[in-house]
Every structure is written in structure tokens, then in C-alpha cells.
Amino acid sequence: MKTGKFHTGIFERLSAKKQERILNIAVKEFADKGFLNSRIKEIAQKAGISYGSMYSYFPTKDDLLKTIITRNIDFQKTVFKETINRDDDIFENIKNFFTVTLKIAEENPELIAIWRDIAQSYHTKFLPEIIQLEQEGLITIRDLIQTGIARGTLSPDIMINSSAYAIDSISSELLASSVSDQNKKKKKMFFGEKTNPEIVDEIMIIVRKILPLKQSTSSFTAS
Amino acid sequence: MKTGKFHTGIFERLSAKKQERILNIAVKEFADKGFLNSRIKEIAQKAGISYGSMYSYFPTKDDLLKTIITRNIDFQKTVFKETINRDDDIFENIKNFFTVTLKIAEENPELIAIWRDIAQSYHTKFLPEIIQLEQEGLITIRDLIQTGIARGTLSPDIMINSSAYAIDSISSELLASSVSDQNKKKKKMFFGEKTNPEIVDEIMIIVRKILPLKQSTSSFTAS
Amino acid sequence: MKTGKFHTGIFERLSAKKQERILNIAVKEFADKGFLNSRIKEIAQKAGISYGSMYSYFPTKDDLLKTIITRNIDFQKTVFKETINRDDDIFENIKNFFTVTLKIAEENPELIAIWRDIAQSYHTKFLPEIIQLEQEGLITIRDLIQTGIARGTLSPDIMINSSAYAIDSISSELLASSVSDQNKKKKKMFFGEKTNPEIVDEIMIIVRKILPLKQSTSSFTAS
Amino acid sequence: MKTGKFHTGIFERLSAKKQERILNIAVKEFADKGFLNSRIKEIAQKAGISYGSMYSYFPTKDDLLKTIITRNIDFQKTVFKETINRDDDIFENIKNFFTVTLKIAEENPELIAIWRDIAQSYHTKFLPEIIQLEQEGLITIRDLIQTGIARGTLSPDIMINSSAYAIDSISSELLASSVSDQNKKKKKMFFGEKTNPEIVDEIMIIVRKILPLKQSTSSFTAS
DNA sequence: GATGAATGAGCGTTCATTCAT
DNA sequence: TATGAATGAACGCTCATTCAT
Numbered sequence: 001m002k003t004g005k006f007h008t009g010i011f012e013r014l015s016a017k018k019q020e021r022i023l024n025i026a027v028k029e030f031a032d033k034g035f036l037n038s039r040i041k042e043i044a045q046k047a048g049i050s051y052g053s054m055y056s057y058f059p060t061k062d063d064l065l066k067t068i069i070t071r072n073i074d075f076q077k078t079v080f081k082e083t084i085n086r087d088d089d090i091f092e093n094i095k096n097f098f099t100v101t102l103k104i105a106e107e108n109p110e111l112i113a114i115w116r117d118i119a120q121s122y123h124t125k126f127l128p129e130i131i132q133l134e135q136e137g138l139i140t141i142r143d144l145i146q147t148g149i150a151r152g153t154l155s156p157d158i159m160i161n162s163s164a165y166a167i168d169s170i171s172s173e174l175l176a177s178s179v180s181d182q183n184k185k186k187k188k189m190f191f192g193e194k195t196n197p198e199i200v201d202e203i204m205i206i207v208r209k210i211l212p213l214k215q216s217t218s219s220f221t222a223s
Numbered sequence: 224m225k226t227g228k229f230h231t232g233i234f235e236r237l238s239a240k241k242q243e244r245i246l247n248i249a250v251k252e253f254a255d256k257g258f259l260n261s262r263i264k265e266i267a268q269k270a271g272i273s274y275g276s277m278y279s280y281f282p283t284k285d286d287l288l289k290t291i292i293t294r295n296i297d298f299q300k301t302v303f304k305e306t307i308n309r310d311d312d313i314f315e316n317i318k319n320f321f322t323v324t325l326k327i328a329e330e331n332p333e334l335i336a337i338w339r340d341i342a343q344s345y346h347t348k349f350l351p352e353i354i355q356l357e358q359e360g361l362i363t364i365r366d367l368i369q370t371g372i373a374r375g376t377l378s379p380d381i382m383i384n385s386s387a388y389a390i391d392s393i394s395s396e397l398l399a400s401s402v403s404d405q406n407k408k409k410k411k412m413f414f415g416e417k418t419n420p421e422i423v424d425e426i427m428i429i430v431r432k433i434l435p436l437k438q439s440t441s442s443f444t445a446s
Numbered sequence: 447m448k449t450g451k452f453h454t455g456i457f458e459r460l461s462a463k464k465q466e467r468i469l470n471i472a473v474k475e476f477a478d479k480g481f482l483n484s485r486i487k488e489i490a491q492k493a494g495i496s497y498g499s500m501y502s503y504f505p506t507k508d509d510l511l512k513t514i515i516t517r518n519i520d521f522q523k524t525v526f527k528e529t530i531n532r533d534d535d536i537f538e539n540i541k542n543f544f545t546v547t548l549k550i551a552e553e554n555p556e557l558i559a560i561w562r563d564i565a566q567s568y569h570t571k572f573l574p575e576i577i578q579l580e581q582e583g584l585i586t587i588r589d590l591i592q593t594g595i596a597r598g599t600l601s602p603d604i605m606i607n608s609s610a611y612a613i614d615s616i617s618s619e620l621l622a623s624s625v626s627d628q629n630k631k632k633k634k635m636f637f638g639e640k641t642n643p644e645i646v647d648e649i650m651i652i653v654r655k656i657l658p659l660k661q662s663t664s665s666f667t668a669s
Numbered sequence: 670m671k672t673g674k675f676h677t678g679i680f681e682r683l684s685a686k687k688q689e690r691i692l693n694i695a696v697k698e699f700a701d702k703g704f705l706n707s708r709i710k711e712i713a714q715k716a717g718i719s720y721g722s723m724y725s726y727f728p729t730k731d732d733l734l735k736t737i738i739t740r741n742i743d744f745q746k747t748v749f750k751e752t753i754n755r756d757d758d759i760f761e762n763i764k765n766f767f768t769v770t771l772k773i774a775e776e777n778p779e780l781i782a783i784w785r786d787i788a789q790s791y792h793t794k795f796l797p798e799i800i801q802l803e804q805e806g807l808i809t810i811r812d813l814i815q816t817g818i819a820r821g822t823l824s825p826d827i828m829i830n831s832s833a834y835a836i837d838s839i840s841s842e843l844l845a846s847s848v849s850d851q852n853k854k855k856k857k858m859f860f861g862e863k864t865n866p867e868i869v870d871e872i873m874i875i876v877r878k879i880l881p882l883k884q885s886t887s888s889f890t891a892s
Numbered sequence: 893g894a895t896g897a898a899t900g901a902g903c904g905t906t907c908a909t910t911c912a913t
Numbered sequence: 914t915a916t917g918a919a920t921g922a923a924c925g926c927t928c929a930t931t932c933a934t
Contacts, residue, residue, distance in 0.1 A: 010917085010918065013918090032347065033344065033347065034259075034343060034344025034345065035344075036257070036259045036260070036344070037259065037344060037345075039902090039903075039904095040903090040904070040905090041902095041903085041904090049919080049920095050919055050920045050921065051920075051921065052905095052906085052907085052918095052919065052920050052921060052922095053918075053919055053920075055904090055905065055906080056918070056919075059905095060904080060905080061903095061904070061905090113343070116339075116343055117343050117344055119403045119404070119405045119406075120336075120339050120340060120343055120344075120402070120403055121257045121340060121343075121344070142413075159425060159428060159429075161413040161414060161425075162413065162414070162422075162425040162426060162428065162429055163429060164413060165393070165396070165409075165410075165413040165414070165426075166389065166392075166393050166426070166429045168396075168409070168413075169389075169392040169393045169395065169396035170388070170389050170392045170393075172392065172395075172396055173388070173391075173392035173395055173396070176395075179343075180342045180343060180346060181342070181346050182342045182346075183342075186388075186391070187388075190365075190384040190385065190387060190388040190391075191384060191385070191388070192384075199385075202382060202384075202385040203385055203388075203389070205382060205385065206382075206385055206386060206389045206433055209432045209433050209435070210429055210432050210433065212432070233893070262927095262928070262929090263928080263929070263930090264928075264929095272894085272895095273894060273895045273896065274895075274896055274897090275893095275894060275895050275896060275897095275931095275932090276893080276894060276895075278929090278930070278931080279893070279894075279895095282930095283929080283930080284928095284929065284930090456896085456897065459897090478793065479790065479793070480705075480789065480790025480791065481790075482703070482705045482706070482790070483705065483790060483791075485923090485924075485925095486924085486925070486926090487923095487924085487925090495898080495899095496898055496899045496900065497899075497900065497926095498897095498898065498899050498900060498926095498927085498928085499897075499898055499899075501925090501926065501927080502897070502898075505926095506925080506926080507925070507926090559789070562785075562789055563789050563790055565849045565850070565851045565852075566782075566785050566786060566789055566790075566848070566849055567703045567786060567789075567790070588859075605871060605874060605875075607859045607860060607871075608859065608860070608868075608871040608872060608874065608875055609875060610859060611839070611842070611855075611856075611859040611860070611872075612835065612838075612839050612872070612875045614842075614855070614859075615835075615838040615839045615841065615842035616834070616835050616838045616839075618838065618841075618842055619834070619837075619838035619841055619842070622841075625789075626788045626789060626792065627788070627792050628788045628792075629788075632834075632837070633834075636811075636830045636831065636833060636834040636837075637830060637831070637834070645831075648828060648830075648831040649831055649834075649835070651828060651831065652828075652831055652832060652835045652879055655878045655879050655881070656875055656878050656879065658878070679914070708906095708907070708908090709907080709908070709909090710907075710908090718915085718916095719915060719916045719917065720916075720917060720918090721910095721911090721914095721915060721916050721917060721918095722914085722915060722916075724908090724909070724910080725914070725915075728909095729908080729909080730908065730909090
């Protein structure tokens, strides 16, 4: 997927450090207040640069947002690719999937917030290509289940789609916990002060229920 | 929980019908365009009342939104209360829960949209008290599981919290399907053109896996 | 020619006096500084109304200009129609034409200025229909000459087009005198402090040279 | 008349070629888009020099315009001086005057456009000294007529001023044809597809009517 | 109480001008 | 001297809110 480029050459020529600073501040603003409620002027001030400079870096406010998003698509993709390894045990993979999901959510809550803001309110405005990433991530869960069944690890009776949907929903909810106060409260209400690894472990118990192992046929020979 | 009152006495004295019409139109606008992109003027026009009157009903635009939200807290509460009957079979109740969830989502997608819009972008702006409703709804699932275990229907080994979290996540995801294109796509990707009752049936299979029945002790007597 | 309507109903409902005041001030600003150099804010201030009101009267700055122009099309048309009477002596008509031209120029120099500003710099931007008036005026001169020849008053040897162009050019130049300092100086340089009627008289002498009378054929019968 | 100097020494020290290129491009921009709509940045880019350099050549945008104008005063003066030769036949001179006028208009429509733009919209802004050129050119026509009468070629009855004004007006109108769509249309309406020399010929017929020859008294003796 | 015109702060964006390198 | 990034005042326009009738 080509994601284009929404910033100017001037921005590109800035030191990586300065680029980061500007983008991070913008991310924080957008995440905190939503895109529409954020002001370029305020972002500029907080970043310690002039208002005009913002426009020499990003032709429009939309472009600033798009820059933020595209910058993170590759990052997330990379993280997932590095973590999920089809050759591994399926539950290991799913566990990794949840672990990574929670890690991303914890480290980049603002990005998740922005992502949801867009999915929610600006779907018609922003390039559909940009809104694809999440789905690319999702497919993985279903794939993993399919692989597990194909390999004979998982019961062939498993309803792949609804099971994948269920598991995916849990991950979405966890993702949201990093963002909205509501979801955060929900998480706390159910998991208290548990650490993320502990939460993942609990969830994996549920996952194993949803995805039962293939009944070992050795029971027959045992009798 | 005090949810306060955000409209004026003048609005209260309007006929119920007129109140409804105004609120419904506002709901539709907010849901379609987002809160910030909606115009009081346009809402007034579509409701067939004067611009000025809007301000005699709701002191500010925020108050209009708050009125909408608080008005619906009671409605949703009522619906759930009517549907969930603790005396019924637990799975019957959970099934009803999903059915009602999907029904509300289908009939009032605008409200869900507004809800998420606020949770997402206006959390700093709107009173936290207002953001409580969803949680009140949620508690039900956990309650049901607890009841099920207490009655001896469900296995006492069930991890109540994580199970409730999982089931609740599925319902959240379904709710979101009525609103965001992304979630809508996800639903279609996993369930195709299945009807809501069919989807609920599939999900109930998952739910039953998550919530296993108590092992019948009759096995003991059998020996 | 339908010229549409570029102001809002709100403006229409204003007292004629207030409408006049606003328009006159805008005319003055546009004439003095040119359209692009004029500021809505300043016009509002000078008219003693709020900035926002300007936009409730005229949706855009362009619309304000268009309103000014269309408002005056009818006026000028009327004036010309009332003055030129094809049945009159041709030179009487041409004289009236110049008299009216000078009168309009003197009473509405700003309008002429705006007109030229547009013709000069905004020809691509403003509706071509709007830029027609001047030409409608022009045709008259050629018509008058044609009528004069047809009636046997003017010499049939007259080159209608170039003669009309010449006479029209003089009138354009006089019109411009009301506007640009340059043209004003030119006029003064050639006519000194002469009054407009005196100037018209002088010009009519030139016109009569350009449009010689038909040679009376009675000379033939006389021999 | 002191026309001052509006560019810097740095600009002066540039090669004549480079100076020309910069100025020509600026002229084109100003003429095409109007002064206010032209961008220093774009001119710099098109001229292949840096943005900053423009400001080392011309302290302000206004100064660039002023430089353009003063530069062309001398040029036009020269052209007219070379073409008009008082010793020639008066009609030959006037014909040359029109020919040169049309040639300049055709070759440098941009300059005419700028000239009119200023005369129209920036008269208050730009130094009056700069707005003098045209008049210097104009004087010529009156001079020629005066010379013609003095030499006994033209009828002494000719009203010098109004005749000069009339002829000059025609030339102004032709000049404008190179610039404004309206004037262009007017020209086409009256002269169709005639070439410039043909148009000049037609106009000279009018000119000869305006400026009758002195009645030769020798005709009497001739009989 | 209803109406809708009046108000003006605020926004995204532009671009002449300045300035650091 | 050349370069091009940095700056911020200014503009057209919007719209929540106020206010006169």
C-alpha cells in the first residue's frame, strides 16, 4: 500500500529530533481534544515554532493529521510482523498478539485515540487507504485460527469466523482502554490493578475455551 | 447518580411531541456530522422552530447535547431492565442482552455515534457524570454470570471478570458496527450477510464455550 | 438580461436608507482602493454595522461587488433610454448621449471606477453577463449613425464602424476622466476649466466633422 | 522629472541579461494576475533565482513594480521619438503614431495592463511622479497638430484641443484593446478581423476629417 | 415566549518581509 | 551576496451567543 506523503520537503529537512517533537505534540493535541477541536496555533506554540512554520511543513491541517497516520502505519506493521510467527504454536502467537496490542496501546495511546477519532468522525474525509491498516492487522487472528485447524492443533469444529470475531473484539476493547476514559474504567473494573501480562494470561484462558484443541484420538487406543 | 438538567423550563413546558421532534433532529445532526460540525441554526430549521427558540430551550449548544444524552440514559436502562429477567435461564438472558444490544444499535445508531463521538473527542469537555451510563449497562453481564454461578447453573471455575469482559467486548464491537464504517466492514467480513438473530446464535455458541455449565454431579450417583 | 440577486433576504429587509448607506460606502471603498485592496471589515466599520452583519447581507465579498454592479445596471439603462430618442435629430441624440455620459461619470465616478477595475482585473472571475452593460450602451452610437444614414440625414459615404468607434472612444475617455487621476489630468490639459456643456459643444463640432451631412441634391436641380 | 530609483545596487550590478529576465517575468506576472495576486516567490522561481535574492534586489514588492514602470518610461519615450519626425508630413506622423501605439500594445500588452492596473487601483499608493509618462506621450498629438497648422498644412480653424483629445481618445481605446477583454471585444465588434494596418488606415480617414487641410487658395488661380 | 438579526471572537490559511547560515 | 526557512499580521469567512422587537 502506497501511503503518499503529506508533508513538505522543508519538514523533511528538519532534524529528526525536531520532526519528532512537532509530531508528538500534534499527536497529543489531536488525541486529547480530537482533530476538530485542536488548533494549529496551539500546536505551534507548544512545539516552540511559529505559526507560519507549521504551514511550511504541512500544507493544511489535514496534511498534518495524514502525516501522523502514515508515519505510524509502517511502525505498527513492523511490530506485528516481528511478533507473529506462523510457525510458532498458535496460542503462543495469539498471546503475542495480545501482548503487542497492549504494548502499542500503552506506548502510543494517543495514536489509537486519533485512529478512532478518524474512524469515527472523518471516515468520509480521509483517504480510505489510510483506514486500511487496522483491518490488515485483524485478518491475522482469523489466519492464525485457520492455520491452527489446518495443522490439526485446533478442533475442526471451531466456527472460525465468530471465534475470530470474539477474540478480535477483546483486543479492540483492550486497545480502546488506552484511549477513552470509559474503556479505561471498564478495564479497571474487570481487571483491577492487574498487570498487562496477567491480563493477557487471563484472557488466554478464555481464548483457549473459545478455541478448543482437537480431541486427541489416542483416547481410543487407550481403552 | 445525579444527571442534572440541562434544558430550560421553557423546553419542559413544550408538548412531549415537540420536545421529541427537536431532540430527534438534533440527534440525527450530531450523529451524521459530529457535534462540532452540526449547526444549531440548521437543527432549528429542520425542527421548524426559530433559531432564537433553541436558545430559550437550551442555554448552550453543549446543553443540547447533554440533554440528549441524559434523556437516553433512562431509555436504555428501561429497555435493558425490561428484557433481562434474572429469573430466566442465564443463556436466555445473555441472548436477550445481545438481541437488545443489536436492536438498539440498529434503531438508534445515531445515539451510539454521538456517544462514541463524546467518549472520543469531548471527554475533557463533558461532565464525567454523563459518561457513566454505559458502565451501568455493563454490570449486568457480570451480574448474570454471578447469578448463574450462584444458582449452580454455571461452573464455579469460571473466571467471572475476564469472562464478562470478553462477552462485553463482543457486545461493544457489535454496537460499534452500527456506527463506524470500519466496524461495519469488520462485522461483514466475519458474518457476511447473516441476519442479526443468526449472528446472535453464533455468538451464543461462543458464549457457551466461555461459560461452561456446572458438571452435573449425577455422574457420581451413576457409579 | 437576468442579473440574478447576490444579496440575502436580510439585506433586502433593511430600510432603503440603510441599504444605500452600506452600498455607498462599499462603492467608495472599492472605487478608491480597488476591489482586492478593500476590506469588508473597514466597510462594516465605516457603515457603522458589525462585521458579521456584512456577511449576513452578502454571503461573500464577491457578492457585495456583484450587488453593487447589478444595482446600477438598471439605473444606467434607464437613464440612457430616457435620453436617447431615435425620432429626434441624430446630432441631438449624440449630444444627449455625451451629456448623459458626462453626467453619470460626474455623479457616480466610483461606479465607473469599479466598473473599470473589474473589466481590468477580474474579467475571468465575474459573470460575463454582468460585463455586458457597457456594450449595450455602445451599440447605440452605431445605431444612431445607421439611423441617420437610413433617414438620409447623414452622408451614405460615412464609414459606420470606424466612425462609431471614434466617437465611442471619446465617450470612454470622458467616462474615465471621472475616475483615474491620469484621465482627469488629460481632460484638464485639453479642456482646461471648461464646463461639461461647453466640452460637449466642442466635441459635437468634432462629431459633425466625423459624420458629415448628406450633400443636398438640390444643387443639381438648381443648375 | 525625477523618477528615482527603486532597486538596490546589487540589482544594478547584475548582468543586463539577468536584470531583463527578472523584470520581464515580473511584468508578465503582474499583467496576468494583477499586482496583488502576484507572488514574489513565484516570480523568483520562474526567474530561476532565490526568493531571498528578490529582496536583495528590490526592498519591497512595491519597489519591484516601480522599477518596472520607470524602466519602461524611457523605452516608450525612445520609441516615440524615433518614430515621430516633425519634419515629415503631419498625417504621416499621426499614422506612425497609431502604428507605433498598436505595435507597443501588441508587443507589450503586459505593460499596458500593469499601467492600467495602477492607474485604476493603486493611484493612492504609488507615487504620482510615476504616473506621468502617458501624458508626456500624449502631448505629441497636440504638438503635431500645432505644427501642422503652423506650417500651413492644416486649416487654422481646427480646434486644436478638442481635436487632439478626440484623436488621443481613439489611441487610448486601441491601447486598451490589448489588455481588457471588454475593449478587445469592442475592437472586434467594430473592426472585425481587420489587421492593424487596415485599422490604422480606416482611422486615418476619420483623422483627416477631424483635421481638414487648409483650403488651398491656389485653386482659385488654377482655374 | 418567539423571532431572527446583530455581534465579534476565532479559525484556517496566505505571503511580504526578516534573518540565520 | 545568495539562500530559503521563519515569522506573524492580516484576510475572508463561520457560527455560538446575545439582544431588540
